Amino acid sequence: MFAYFRWSFTQKITFESTKKREKMLSIDPKEIPVPKLHGYLLSAVAPRPIAFASTVDSDGNVNLSPFSFFNVFSANPPIAIFSPARRGRDNTTKHTYENVKQHPEVVINVVNHAIVQQMSLSSTEYADGVNEFEKAGLTELKSEVVKPPRVAESPVQLECKVLEVKELGANGGAGNLVICEVVKVHIQEQFLDSDGKLDTEKLDLVGRMGANWYVRANGDALFEVAKPLTTLGIGVDQIPHDIRNSSILTGNNLGQLGNVESIPNETAVNEFKLIELSELHQEFEDEPAKLEKELHQLAKNYLEENKVEEAWMTLLSFNND
Numbered sequence: 001m002f003a004y005f006r007w008s009f010t011q012k013i014t015f016e017s018t019k020k021r022e023k024m025l026s027i028d029p030k031e032i033p034v035p036k037l038h039g040y041l042l043s044a045v046a047p048r049p050i051a052f053a054s055t056v057d058s059d060g061n062v063n064l065s066p067f068s069f070f071n072v073f074s075a076n077p078p079i080a081i082f083s084p085a086r087r088g089r090d091n092t093t094k095h096t097y098e099n100v101k102q103h104p105e106v107v108i109n110v111v112n113h114a115i116v117q118q119m120s121l122s123s124t125e126y127a128d129g130v131n132e133f134e135k136a137g138l139t140e141l142k143s144e145v146v147k148p149p150r151v152a153e154s155p156v157q158l159e160c161k162v163l164e165v166k167e168l169g170a171n172g173g174a175g176n177l178v179i180c181e182v183v184k185v186h187i188q189e190q191f192l193d194s195d196g197k198l199d200t201e202k203l204d205l206v207g208r209m210g211a212n213w214y215v216r217a218n219g220d221a222l223f224e225v226a227k228p229l230t231t232l233g234i235g236v237d238q239i240p241h242d243i244r245n246s247s248i249l250t251g252n253n254l255g256q257l258g259n260v261e262s263i264p265n266e267t268a269v270n271e272f273k274l275i276e277l278s279e280l281h282q283e284f285e286d287e288p289a290k291l292e293k294e295l296h297q298l299a300k301n302y303l304e305e306n307k308v309e310e311a312w313m314t315l316l317s318f319n320n321d
Contacts, residue, residue, distance in 0.1 A: 034088050034173040042068075043210025047217075050208055051082035052109040052119055053178075054133075054148040055099035062140070062149060063095045064132035066111065066119050068208035069175060078182035080108055080160060083168075083175040091172040095128060097165070100178050104162035105146035108180070109154035113204045113216050118153075145184045155191045155203055159184035224306070226259060233259040243315050248296040253303045257312060264313050272313040281317070292318050 029037050042048075051070035055063050069083035084094040100106055111119050115138070122132040133140050139152035143159050150157040160180035168175040193199040205217045215221065236244065236258040244254060264272075273281065280298070284291035295318050302311035 034171075038088060038173060039210060042208075046209040047207025047215040048209075050111040050119065050206065051080070052111050052122075052151060052154060053082060053084075053096050054107045054109065054151065055096050055105070056103050056148050057095075057099045058102040060147070061129050062131050062133060063099055064122050064136065064138070064151070065094065065096050066123050067096070070108075072182075078185075079163075080158060080180045080182055081177055082108065082180075083177050085175045086169075086172050088173040093176070097176050097178070100162045101165060103147065104165075105148055106160050106162060106178065106180055107143055107146060107148045107150050108158040108160060108182075109151040110156040110158075110203075111206055112155050113206050113218070115151070115153050116206045116214065143184070150186065155188050156198070157186040158182045159186070226306075228259055231259075231261050233261065234263070242292075242318075243296075246296050248293065248300055249303075250300075253300055253311075256303050256306075256308050257315075260308060260312065264309060264316065269313045269316045272310070273317040276310075277314065277317050 027037070027040070048068040049070055051067045053065055053067060057063070065084070067082045067084055069085065070081070072078070072080045084097040086093055096106075118136040118138055122136040122138070124132075124135065126132060126135060132138075133149070133151075140149035141152040141157075143150050143157075146159045146161065150159070158180075160182050162178055162180050164177075164179045166177040166179065168177065187198065191199055191202045193202075200222060201218060203217070207215045207217065209215055236254045239254060239257055243249065243257070249257075277295075277298075280294060281291065284294060295314050299311040299314040302308070302314060
């Protein structure tokens with residue numbers, strides 16, 4: 001039997017990090033200026049989705065403005081929340097906030113890369129009553145349930161009734177949570193896949209970062225992570241020491257390895273070693289330290305391709321003699 005299978009997987013082991021601990025900047029939010037805190041928070045909590053919110057005031061004047069303090073928080077009922085915060089420089093409120101207080105309806109339009117510049121232009125603080133649809137060159141599309149219009153160019157539009165506006169404070173920088181129930185969803189069919197689901201790559205969404213930075217959810221920026229919803233991963237604590245303390249494998253790599261229900265058996269490892277790894281083992285037969293390094297690097301390559309079983313068998317082959 002090879003060494004790894006003699007090791008007890010029920011033994012509790014303390015994870016020893018090989019990473020050097022870096023110096024930390026610790027901040028008391030009450031001891032720094034609000035703009036500086038605002039900058040830290042927006043750069044750290046990112047990327048954030050963008051609520052491109054269209055509203056109307058009591059006279060029916062249309063307003064369109066983007067907000068990155070936004071997400072969905074429930075599917076049953078479908079609830080979305082965004083926050084038009086009070087301005088930090090002069091403690092004034094946004095037209096969107098004032099509008100939803102007067103007329104509690106909003107359309108949340110999703111922002112993709114095709115309209116990101118127009119979205120940014122609409123954030124200009126035009127005077128009250130100015131229609132940002134016209135300023136940004138976007139098309140008003142009549143809604144079916146609520147009064148505010150939709151952005152025709154947006155791939156997904158959510159018609160919403162405002163359930164509550166919760167003010168979080170009275171000073172500059174304080175948020176105002178606009179809690180909405182989605183009453184109608186509109187999706188441009190060109191962004192659906194063959195199964196009728198939204199296609200992430202076709203959507204080409206953008207997210208808000210700190211300062212002037214955005215992120216584009218497309219191409220190499222997209223990657224998949226298996227969700228451990230129906231399986232019970234063995235966990236990083238159950239990975240053998242030699243693998244856990246690797247100088248090559250990262251924490252993400254260990255997370256992938258720990259997300260399996262069980263490790264490959266000895267027979268599978270032997271077969272894989274014979275077919276895929278025999279030349280490597282022969283080349284470094286008399287250099288065990290170098291062989292281990294080569295195997296760990298190969299396993300890392302497998303993990304980057306999401307070939308977790310192959311990575312496990314590569315790592316386990318080191319002591320399978």
